[in-house]
Amino acid sequence: MTKRIMTVDDSVSVRQMVSFTLKNAGYETVEASDGQDALSKLNGSGVHMIVTDLNMPNLDGIGLIREVRSKAEYKFIPIIMLTTESQDSKKQEGKSAGATGWIVKPFKPDQLLAVVKKVLG
Amino acid sequence: MDDIRSGIEGLAARVGRLIPGTEEQFLFIGSRLNEVYTEVEKISRQASSLVSMLDSSVMKGTIGRFREILERMDRHIGGSDRRFASGMAALNDVLAAVSRVGDPLANFRKIVKTLKILAISTKIESAQLKKMESDFVNLAGDVEQLSALIHDKSAGIESHRRSLMSLTEETLARIVSINEKSRGYISEVLGNIRSSIELLESRHDLSFSAADSMLGRFNATSKQVGEVVMSMQFHDITRQQVEHIRDVLTSMEGRLYVSPRGADDDRADVGPVTAELVAEAAIACELQKAQLSDAEKKFVHAVDAIVENLQGVVKNVFRILDDIQKITGGTDLIASTFLSNIESGTTAVIGRLEDTGRAEGEFVDAMGELSSAVSTISGLVDDIEEIGEEIELIAVNARVKSAHTGVEGAPLGVIAEAIWHLSIDATSQKITISDLLREVVTATQGLQAAVRERTADADSDSRSIIGELSGLLDELKGMNDGVVGLVKEIEGGSRNLSGLIEETIENISVHRDLKREVSGLEVLFDEVIATARRAVSHEELEKARGRSLDYIESNYTMQRERIIHQSVASNVIPFTGKERGGAAPPQTEEDHACADDLGDNVELF
Numbered sequence: 131m132t133k134r135i136m137t138v139d140d141s142v143s144v145r146q147m148v149s150f151t152l153k154n155a156g157y158e159t160v161e162a163s164d165g166q167d168a169l170s171k172l173n174g175s176g177v178h179m180i181v182t183d184l185n186m187p188n189l190d191g192i193g194l195i196r197e198v199r200s201k202a203e204y205k206f207i208p209i210i211m212l213t214t215e216s217q218d219s220k221k222q223e224g225k226s227a228g229a230t231g232w233i234v235k236p237f238k239p240d241q242l243l244a245v246v247k248k249v250l251g
Numbered sequence: 252m253d254d255i256r257s258g259i260e261g262l263a264a265r266v267g268r269l270i271p272g273t274e275e276q277f278l279f280i281g282s283r284l285n286e287v288y289t290e291v292e293k294i295s296r297q298a299s300s301l302v303s304m305l306d307s308s309v310m311k312g313t314i315g316r317f318r319e320i321l322e323r324m325d326r327h328i329g330g331s332d333r334r335f336a337s338g339m340a341a342l343n344d345v346l347a348a349v350s351r352v353g354d355p356l357a358n359f360r361k362i363v364k365t366l367k368i369l370a371i372s373t374k375i376e377s378a379q380l381k382k383m384e385s386d387f388v389n390l391a392g393d394v395e396q397l398s399a400l401i402h403d404k405s406a407g408i409e410s411h412r413r414s415l416m417s418l419t420e421e422t423l424a425r426i427v428s429i430n431e432k433s434r435g436y437i438s439e440v441l442g443n444i445r446s447s448i449e450l451l452e453s454r455h456d457l458s459f460s461a462a463d464s465m466l467g468r469f470n471a472t473s474k475q476v477g478e479v480v481m482s483m484q485f486h487d488i489t490r491q492q493v494e495h496i497r498d499v500l501t502s503m504e505g506r507l508y509v510s511p512r513g514a515d516d517d518r519a520d521v522g523p524v525t526a527e528l529v530a531e532a533a534i535a536c537e538l539q540k541a542q543l544s545d546a547e548k549k550f551v552h553a554v555d556a557i558v559e560n561l562q563g564v565v566k567n568v569f570r571i572l573d574d575i576q577k578i579t580g581g582t583d584l585i586a587s588t589f590l591s592n593i594e595s596g597t598t599a600v601i602g603r604l605e606d607t608g609r610a611e612g613e614f615v616d617a618m619g620e621l622s623s624a625v626s627t628i629s630g631l632v633d634d635i636e637e638i639g640e641e642i643e644l645i646a647v648n649a650r651v652k653s654a655h656t657g658v659e660g661a662p663l664g665v666i667a668e669a670i671w672h673l674s675i676d677a678t679s680q681k682i683t684i685s686d687l688l689r690e691v692v693t694a695t696q697g698l699q700a701a702v703r704e705r706t707a708d709a710d711s712d713s714r715s716i717i718g719e720l721s722g723l724l725d726e727l728k729g730m731n732d733g734v735v736g737l738v739k740e741i742e743g744g745s746r747n748l749s750g751l752i753e754e755t756i757e758n759i760s761v762h763r764d765l766k767r768e769v770s771g772l773e774v775l776f777d778e779v780i781a782t783a784r785r786a787v788s789h790e791e792l793e794k795a796r797g798r799s800l801d802y803i804e805s806n807y808t809m810q811r812e813r814i815i816h817q818s819v820a821s822n823v824i825p826f827t828g829k830e831r832g833g834a835a836p837p838q839t840e841e842d843h844a845c846a847d848d849l850g851d852n853v854e855l856f
Contacts, residue, residue: 139487141486141487141490142274142278143274143277143278143281143483143484143486143487144484144487146278146281146282146483147281147480147483147484150281150284150285150288150480151480154288154292184808185491185808213808214487214488214491214808214809215808215809216809216810216852217810221854225856229856230855230856231853231854231855231856232853232854232855232856233852233853233854234852234853235484235487235488235852236481236482236484236485236488237481237484237852237853238477238480238481238850239476239477239480239481240477241849241850241852241853244848244849245849245853245855248849248855249855
């Protein structure tokens, strides 16, 4: 079965590149422009993984992770933070909120795919 | 103060407009990247199919079958040569035998001459005897008629013999001509096919190395596409950095806003503009200029990398096309490809084998004609046998008449004796001719049977070779059409890709626009910084630099921004470690965490 991955970022060009990378590797993608948009698109979407930015309007990445983890259905869904932020304190915050991993932008397609493969199995 | 404030206000507004206008071009590049990747994938699949077509067991099998069929053709042509040689030897024997028939026929001419003389002698002797009895008159007439009959018959045989010789010589000449023509041509064509097959084999070997090379190029292309994907993210990275600059400038402009205050201005933090604040504004502008300069460099570098890598994709695709041309034989494939050489050679061989089959059929027919001609001559020989018997009867008759005539008829007895000897001679000549002609008949019939049998076998072999060659030729045509079709598709795809990328690159101006705008902003920054520096002392400035700029630092999201911040705060040239006017400890850009082999920027929890 084809895995479906949600990419959450307020930058259209970043969403475009994440989707480009994942689609060309055979994954389906769902795009959301911020945390709030992601939550509204998540229910019943059959998403297997989330790749989210940290700093976004309305609801940021940490807030999104907390909301997603509060849902029984998505308690264990892999969530990868994809952000320009590289501070350890922020990473710890993400980890505490329930992030599965952290990728500092810019990513190489191979890196993203390797991470996806690793967390999706 | 108003100059500084309005300068910062202007800077904030222009910085705020820097990035939003650039996103459209990035999205355009992104959508084109998708098309480029799709086209590269398509070319990659086509190239793989091409390599599979040329670099597979099918090709090995085809080469093997061609070799096998060439060996069969060699054997077939060898057999054909032997058949022709044997036929020619037999025909030469026939020719010699027919030629030898001429000698006994010449003897018949002597017999005719003698008979004529004997007829005259009989008449003379009868006249001397003055006893021209009707018996002697009849005898003389019989001898005369017999000489005329033998003359006619032997002339008829001679005429047929000459025809037979002529026919045999013609048949020989035709066979020699057919054989030499086919033999020389087929040898040449087979030589060409062998060369083409060797070329095919060398292409097959070459295809392995070219396939490796192609694989490397596709990997390089994937890497180039990956680099574009990476560079594309710098739009977002730059946007964030520029937004942070704008936020700092807006904040600073607000703090410098002192008068006049409107009734609805409820800013509590606004106080008098002090020298301390002006110095802070100068340092903040210096810092934001450095941040902007860095953002601009990263952005321009990223766009340059996008252009460079897209151009690299085109170059790689054309290198792949070169690899393909190495495998297929380049332009030769489409014009007079080695496969076409094999095709035309094979068609020629099939044609020649069919010609040879027809020629061998003609050979059989010629043998039939010879047999028929020999049979006709044999019939004439039977007539001669009857003549011999008649001479014998006349000789007996002459002897009897001579005896009845008594002593006076003694000369006639001599004539009778001579006729008797002639009858013996004629019989002897007739036997010689009959034996020779029987020899010819036997040789001709044997040859005809042998040729018919061997030709039937050869025809069956020839048909089998033609059938296999036709099948192989169809396979080659199919293969050739497939290869040519794929090469054309790849060439077309490469041209499309090249056009697509060139058009995309032509439309990329965002980095030049940004660079120009940032240059203008740097001049404005310098003006504001210079004005502020003039308003405060050097000591105030250095105090401001030394003070904590936490409120600015808290806005950063990137390590790179923090490094630039620290550099400006400590009066160090960013990313060089060199102090402005002195040395400073080296700085690293980022402290990276590393998770497995995923890269320094990846960490899995």
